[in-house]
Amino acid sequence: MSATLLIPALLLDATMGEPKWLWDRFAHPAVLMGRAVNxxxxRLNHGRARHEKGIIAMVGLGLGAWILGAIIAAIPDFGILEIICAAILLAQRSLVDHVRAVADGLRASLAEGRRAVSMIVGRDTAAMDAPAISRAAIESAAENLSDGVVAPAFWFLVLGLPGLMLYKITNTADSMIGHRTPRHEAFGWAAARFDDLLNWVPARITAILIAVSHMQFQAAPILRDAPLHRSPNAGWPEAAMAVVLNISLSGPRSYNGKMQDFPWVWAEGSRTPGPIQIEAACSALWRTWGLLLLITAMAASI
Incomplete structure (x- = not known):
C-alpha cells in the first residue's frame, strides 16, 4: 500500500516542488516542526541534566509526529491526504532548484554564486572561489538527496506516514540542535544520534542508487572514501556523487572563520569544478530519482 501511495507523491513533488504562492500563505509543515523543536x-535546554532532557524532548517530539501521522493515515480518504503529506515532505524538485540556482549565480558573477550557495550550506562562503562554490553545491546535492528524498521515501515505504513524520521531525531536530556547541552538545545529543540511526540505511541506499543509475558498478572507490567523511552517513552519497562525476569533493573548508582540513573524497577527480559540473549534479539527482521511482513502481506491482 505504501509503495502505491509513494508513486504519486514522488511525481507530485517532482512536478510542483514548493510553490511560493502556497507557502507564502500557510506555514510549511517543516516550519511547524521547527517551531516545535524550538x-x-x-523550555528544556537549561539547568542540569541537559542530556536527559534532550532525550525526553526527542521522545516527545517523535511520539507527537508519529501520532499525527497515524491520525492522518487513518482518515478514510483513499490515501489522498497521505499522498499530499508525503509530497510536501519530499524535496526533490526544491533541491534541484536550489542547486541549479548556484550554477546560474556563478555564471552571473562570483558574488552571486556565493550568495546562492550560502542558502544551502552552513560553511563560510565569503571567500570562496568558483571551484569551492561548485564543490559545496555538489556536496549539498548529494547529502540532501539522501536526507530530503531517499530517506523520507524509505521510511514512508517501511512505516507509512507515521514513519515519514518521525523521520522528518528527527531530521529537523538534528539540523537545529544536533550540533557540538556549548548550548547544544548535551541537549542535542539524542537528536543527532537518532538522526544518524534513521539515516544509516537510506544513506547507503542513496549511494547505490547514484552509482547504479550511472552504470557505475565499481564499489571499491565508494567503500574506500565514504568513511573519510566526518559524518557516519553523509560520506556515502557524497562519495558516490564524486565518483560518477569524477570530481573531488570535501577537502579544506572554513566554518565560523576557522579553516578545517578535511580529507578529499575521490581525490583522483577534478578539483576545479564549475557551473557545468553543478548542472551534471542536477542531472544526477534526476537520474537517481528516476531509479527510485522505478523501484517503487516495481514494489507496488508485487
Whole structure:
C-alpha cells in the first residue's frame, strides 16, 4: 500500500516542488516542526541534566509526529491526504532548484554564486572561489538527496506516514540542535544520534542508487572514501556523487572563520569544478530519482 501511495507523491513533488504562492500563505509543515523543536529547546535546554532532557524532548517530539501521522493515515480518504503529506515532505524538485540556482549565480558573477550557495550550506562562503562554490553545491546535492528524498521515501515505504513524520521531525531536530556547541552538545545529543540511526540505511541506499543509475558498478572507490567523511552517513552519497562525476569533493573548508582540513573524497577527480559540473549534479539527482521511482513502481506491482 505504501509503495502505491509513494508513486504519486514522488511525481507530485517532482512536478510542483514548493510553490511560493502556497507557502507564502500557510506555514510549511517543516516550519511547524521547527517551531516545535524550538519550543522544546527554549523550555528544556537549561539547568542540569541537559542530556536527559534532550532525550525526553526527542521522545516527545517523535511520539507527537508519529501520532499525527497515524491520525492522518487513518482518515478514510483513499490515501489522498497521505499522498499530499508525503509530497510536501519530499524535496526533490526544491533541491534541484536550489542547486541549479548556484550554477546560474556563478555564471552571473562570483558574488552571486556565493550568495546562492550560502542558502544551502552552513560553511563560510565569503571567500570562496568558483571551484569551492561548485564543490559545496555538489556536496549539498548529494547529502540532501539522501536526507530530503531517499530517506523520507524509505521510511514512508517501511512505516507509512507515521514513519515519514518521525523521520522528518528527527531530521529537523538534528539540523537545529544536533550540533557540538556549548548550548547544544548535551541537549542535542539524542537528536543527532537518532538522526544518524534513521539515516544509516537510506544513506547507503542513496549511494547505490547514484552509482547504479550511472552504470557505475565499481564499489571499491565508494567503500574506500565514504568513511573519510566526518559524518557516519553523509560520506556515502557524497562519495558516490564524486565518483560518477569524477570530481573531488570535501577537502579544506572554513566554518565560523576557522579553516578545517578535511580529507578529499575521490581525490583522483577534478578539483576545479564549475557551473557545468553543478548542472551534471542536477542531472544526477534526476537520474537517481528516476531509479527510485522505478523501484517503487516495481514494489507496488508485487
Amino acid at each position: 519550543f522544546a529547546d527554549r
